[in-house]
Amino acid sequence: MSDEAIRIGVFICHCGTNIGGVLDIPELTEYTKTLPNVVYSAANLYTCSEVGLSEIRENIKEHNLNRVIVASCSPRTHEPLFRSTCQEAGLNPYLFEMVNIRDQDSWVHMKEPEKGTEKAKDLIRMGVYKAALLESLEKMQVSVIPSAIVIGGGIAGMNAALNLANQNFKVSLIEKDSELGGLLRYLNKVYPTNEDASNLLETRNLVENHKKIDVYKSAVIEKIEGYVGNFKVIILQNKKIIEIEAGAIIVATGAKALSPEGYYNYNGKNIISQLELEGLLKENSINTNNITMIQCVGCRNEERKYCSNICCMTALKNAILLKEQNPDANVTIIFRDLQTQGVAYEEYYRRAREMGILFINYLPEKPPIIKKDHIEVYNEFMNQGIGVPYDLLVLSMPLIANEDSEQLAKMLKVPLEENNFFLEAHVKLRPVDFATDGIFVCGSAHWPADISESISQSNAAASRASTIISKEMLEVEGSTAEINTDLCVGCEACIKICPYSAISRDEETDTVVVNKVVCKGCGVCGASCPQNAITIHHFTSDQITAEIVTYGGG
């Protein structure tokens, strides 16, 4: 290709009257013929119509074109179509260039046709200069291992594993504990149905007996390698090193409750945490009359700014259970803001009120004060303290990120947010994806989630993972970064700057290399490289400079 003379064909689209009604298309066509390397230039009524596309195909053959430019609408919508047309005619799709003379010209300069035409000339000329420097690129095909790894065997992880296994994918479930179930094991009943948590724990049997699921308990992750379609996780189980391969990874490592030590005179006896109350309720060993709960302990403060999402409902649930057991008991919830949004939750709250559970608001700047036999709560409306007697004080502690999430995030090369929960790719549009392809997140690893949320998210993550592992091959974009090892001095600035961890030092060759499967072609490394040693294919410095120079000088 390099020795071959460059032969550019330019197809200028009228787009009906959209472009043709504003810009002078005949003039543009004639002008284009004067540009270097252009051997063919013609106008179409609609280049994207079948007639227009076959003209591209025919002229590639007839004029032996090795670069094609379409001047029409936006590459964001039509580049794929024209690229595949080029490919059909035997031309590498990356030898196609698109010039936007509609969305960014005729449509926005409708009252200035002459100036618009001059702008189109510049844009086409810039396209021609870039096209001359375009190179053939290949899309890479990567094989996919048709199995998944789920990290964490709580309700989210177990459910994700089941979901995939029921789709007939092989799943490896890795759990650091000696048994599955996560936090669910410590729960008494679950809201809003007040169903026994042990019923939900039945999932454990389904998981452990599933032919398609390998469960690794008491397993520690040592190393994670690879990329989308081809991950390798090395775990240590019973002093044995086990290597597991998979096409996708789901992170479902959950969270843990903040320790109540040091909050509101916690003593583990008559001042306990909500999680400890669950245990007592399970054993049915509560026989006190005055039970008071305090919400938002250790969170929504300077140190931990977030709302833990599940504590209001948990407190309501346990208050209702206590009241059901002993209708004469005084159950009080001292809260900051009660959050009960969600299906059936508001109803649940109303029921609690009807049962006679007392709700008292407190201000963060005037937290409740624990006295020997009562709690003093400042009431804003009465502008004075109220005494609430208690035999049992229950502290609602937030869920916090596991200590090892930082280590896991490093191994997976995915980010954490400020509270050390895993950070998704996009809060709204990609809620269970990581920016890194092939890795997904669900449940409380991402943010404190209740059981129904965990299950929805785990189904979402499993379905996202199946979009990868259901394919035999993945096609990867050809326009990526490439490091010229002759120029590279190994400063590794690009390794740090790459948002996808696509660049690493190859230990064997001792050079810095780009993993083309992981690279997204954003080009940030290329613009940053101190040695100018990185080529960003399809947006090379030479190509961009050629566009700049011809615009400036033209």
Added chain:
Amino acid sequence: MVFEPKILGFLCNWCSYAGADLAGVSRIQYPTNVRVIRVMCSGRVDPVFIAEAFMNGIDGVLVLGCHLGDCHYISGNYEAELKMKMLSKTLSMISFSDRVRLDWVSAAEGNRFAQIVRDFTEHIRKLGPSPVKNKKIKKEIIDNLNAVKFALCDTRLRALVARQRELTTEGNVYGEIIPTEEFEEILDNAIENEIIRHKIIEKIKKEGKSVPDIAKEIEVEPHKVLHHIVTLRARGLVDVDQINEEIPTFKSIKEV
């Protein structure tokens, strides 16, 4: 005749280019002065491109990316911001920083895109044509832009900017976090040094000159000039030309 500024726009594929397309779809009219180069991410825009644009007579350059936090490539626009800050510092030394603007446009902000183009076109119109087009001073301006380009290509300066986020947030290899203010000072010094070094090279391209002579010509203190000469010698760009009565003269030995 009214001056029609030549404006170049670098637009990222995912947000600002889409915003510009939306302006089209919504038929929002704006001045015809801007020509767009599409890049995948605003972080792709190498500051050298912009120096190149000015050397080629372009009057103003817009760099538009996704809003901070919305980058399709997670952190690309933060890198773009650091690069443009460095570029702006460099260009301000030759009074060109007014001619480049970095801004954010989302895919839903067709109106905002059009408004930015209107404002920037007016801004450049007021500034007048690029001094590169003024034949009387063209050589001097091109020399200045060459000095800027020399600085922007400098390995040390590029390495500093490439590592800026790492150094100011995570720390260096010893775990020391460099406060942003201190970092800016280091950056300012590095830029100034590179510009002076380029000036020195320009003065000793054709004939060897002594340190005091160079110092007089570029109006920099002799001991600083000597310091720069030592650095440039180490980089293999300058060497001793001859020694007259114990005073050495230096000459540039490599095309930069």
